[in-house]
Structures are given as C-alpha cells and as structure tokens.
Amino acid sequence: MRRIAITCGDPSGLGPELIEACLLEESYGEAEFVVFGSRSWCEKLESKGEGRVRGVALSDIDFAPGKPTPDGARLAIAAMEAAAKSCLDGECDAVVTGPISKALCVEVGYPFPGQTEFFADRWGGEPTMAFVGEHLKLCLATWHIPLGAVPAALDERTFKHSVRSAAHLGQRLGYGRPRILVCGLNPHAGEGGLLGTEEIDRLNPWLRELRGELEATIEDCVPGDTAFGRAMKGQADVVVALYHDQGLAPFKAVDFDSGVNVTLGLKHLRVSPDHGTGFEIAGKGIASKGSAHHAIQLACRMK
Numbered sequence: 001m002r003r004i005a006i007t008c009g010d011p012s013g014l015g016p017e018l019i020e021a022c023l024l025e026e027s028y029g030e031a032e033f034v035v036f037g038s039r040s041w042c043e044k045l046e047s048k049g050e051g052r053v054r055g056v057a058l059s060d061i062d063f064a065p066g067k068p069t070p071d072g073a074r075l076a077i078a079a080m081e082a083a084a085k086s087c088l089d090g091e092c093d094a095v096v097t098g099p100i101s102k103a104l105c106v107e108v109g110y111p112f113p114g115q116t117e118f119f120a121d122r123w124g125g126e127p128t129m130a131f132v133g134e135h136l137k138l139c140l141a142t143w144h145i146p147l148g149a150v151p152a153a154l155d156e157r158t159f160k161h162s163v164r165s166a167a168h169l170g171q172r173l174g175y176g177r178p179r180i181l182v183c184g185l186n187p188h189a190g191e192g193g194l195l196g197t198e199e200i201d202r203l204n205p206w207l208r209e210l211r212g213e214l215e216a217t218i219e220d221c222v223p224g225d226t227a228f229g230r231a232m233k234g235q236a237d238v239v240v241a242l243y244h245d246q247g248l249a250p251f252k253a254v255d256f257d258s259g260v261n262v263t264l265g266l267k268h269l270r271v272s273p274d275h276g277t278g279f280e281i282a283g284k285g286i287a288s289k290g291s292a293h294h295a296i297q298l299a300c301r302m303k
C-alpha cells in the first residue's frame, strides 16, 4: 500500500479545489493520502475521505480563491516542508505538490526558483525536471534559468545527466530500450555549423559517448522544431529539450490536461500537475482536474 503526501500549493490557487475533486471523486486503489494545508480544507477532506485521507492542518486562516496573500505563500511553503519531511521520516512514499506562485513565495523569503529545487535541497540528489503526458514524455536539460544563460549551462555534466535521465525515465515507463530524441540548441540543430556550432563542437560528441553507455537509441541532436512532431508520430519515446520553453511550449500545447511534472533523480518521487496556480479561474468550478488526477495516479504507481 502506498501512502502519498499531498500539498495544497497556494491555498488561493487551483490546488485545493482540484486535489479535493480528485480525492473525493476518483479512485486510487489501495493508496492512502496525507494532505497538508489549511485546517478547514484538511478537516473537510479527512471527514469525506472514507478513512483514506489524513489531514495535517498548518494554518487556521480561511483563504479566498483567486486572492493570493503572503500568508497563503507561507502556508504553501510550510506544506512543502512538512510533506518533504514525511518522506524522510518514512511516513509517506512520494509527494504530490499543488501549484505555488514562485514570485509570492520569493516575496516571503523562499530562496528557490521552483519546487524542484526545494525538494532537491531537502532530499538530496541531482534533479531532472521531466514531464509525462498522454502523447509526449519530456526531460529538460535546463529549466528555471534565463534564456541567455542556457548555452553556458549546457556543460558536459548537465547535458549528459539529462540524456541519462531520459533513458531512465523511458525504462521506468516500460520502454525496454527507449528511443530518445535530443533537441539541438540552435535553429535546425545548427544546420551543419551555419546557424551555430554547439551541436558539432560539444553536444553530438557527448551523445556519441552516451550511445556506448546507455540502453537507449539516441540520434545526433535533431531540430527542435521537428522533434516533438516526430515523437507524436511514434518515432520516439522520450524527447530531451535543452531549455524550459523549448520543451514546455509544445508539451503544454498537446498534453496540458494529462501532463504531469515529475522530479527525477531524488531520493523520493515528487510529482505535480503541469499547470500553475490559475488564480483567475480559482473557485469558479471551471478548472480541469485532469492533470492533478494524472499526477496522483502516477504517484500511486511509479516506483
């Protein structure tokens, strides 16, 4: 039996209502859940959860949907802290996080650009930000850094780690020898050096070395503008994108409702819906619970 920790995320965002809808309307087999959030939310989920949900109340404030506050950001951080500890203490096996506002969290003293970096700090390990959707599986080589910093950040260790993570993700998802497409950094993967030389100078030689090491099929860098189309046609199992929007623009266009953000490489599994706080639609009953549902499902099943 798996026990899954679930954080509320920003209590004025979509997290609480979507987690509530999932836990009270969907079935997750034998799994049990520990939810971290406001007292009123925890008590409601615990009372309606038919013995499968335990609530850990971390604030007595009733937060209004769509009206984010510094206290809400503090609760979001406290929930992450308690959930991370629940895995370290052996009480829970994995964490599902509700979406937070990074900007608001930083305003109240949070020192990380996202939740991936928080869990890496608390649990240890070398994280990879990955996404699993109905149609696409994606690993990012770099994520929460300015675009201008990407070329320098793509050193041998970072680049190879992302491709190794893609091979590992493919294997965990059941592709025996995953086929991996790695996007080039430059338009047309450099067009033979005409549009940039990182592929020729560094990335393709590193891919050649990885071919000898990994149980995976890996081509030289492919143009980023066709990699995802090829994956959609079934020509690849996992795509590696070299920076945030190269991967997440196509991924969210195609798999927004089924997409799960998966943090690989840490001591425990952490997953999240692929959407953000959605403050403008919070509390209106119009948000889709698809991504949150898939995130909880994956946490229950992925070892």
Ligand SMILES: NC(=O)c1ccc[n+]([C@@H]2O[C@H](COP(=O)([O-])OP(=O)(O)OC[C@H]3O[C@@H](n4cnc5c(N)ncnc54)[C@H](O)[C@@H]3O)[C@@H](O)[C@H]2O)c1
Pocket (backbone or CB within 6 Å): 014, 098, 099, 100, 101, 102, 103, 115, 261, 272, 273, 274, 275, 276, 277, 278, 279, 280, 281, 286, 287, 288, 289
């Ligand atoms: N895992 C996370 O913690 C996480 C992930 C992404 C973004 N964020 C944060 O969320 C905040 C808002 O970011 P954003 O506006 O770029 O992204 P967003 O995902 O919150 O919203 C993008 C668009 O999708 C819509 N949307 C979001 N979730 C939806 C759902 N479940 N059903 C239907 N429509 C939905 C929104 O209304 C909006 O139009 C930012 O502070 C960002 O940092 C957090």
Ligand SMILES: N[C@H](C(=O)O)[C@H](O)COP(=O)(O)O
Pocket (backbone or CB within 6 Å): 113, 114, 115, 116, 117, 143, 244, 248, 261, 272, 274, 275
């Ligand atoms: N980069 C993610 C996205 O756009 O969906 C998002 O910011 C969440 O990142 P963390 O899981 O690190 O919070």
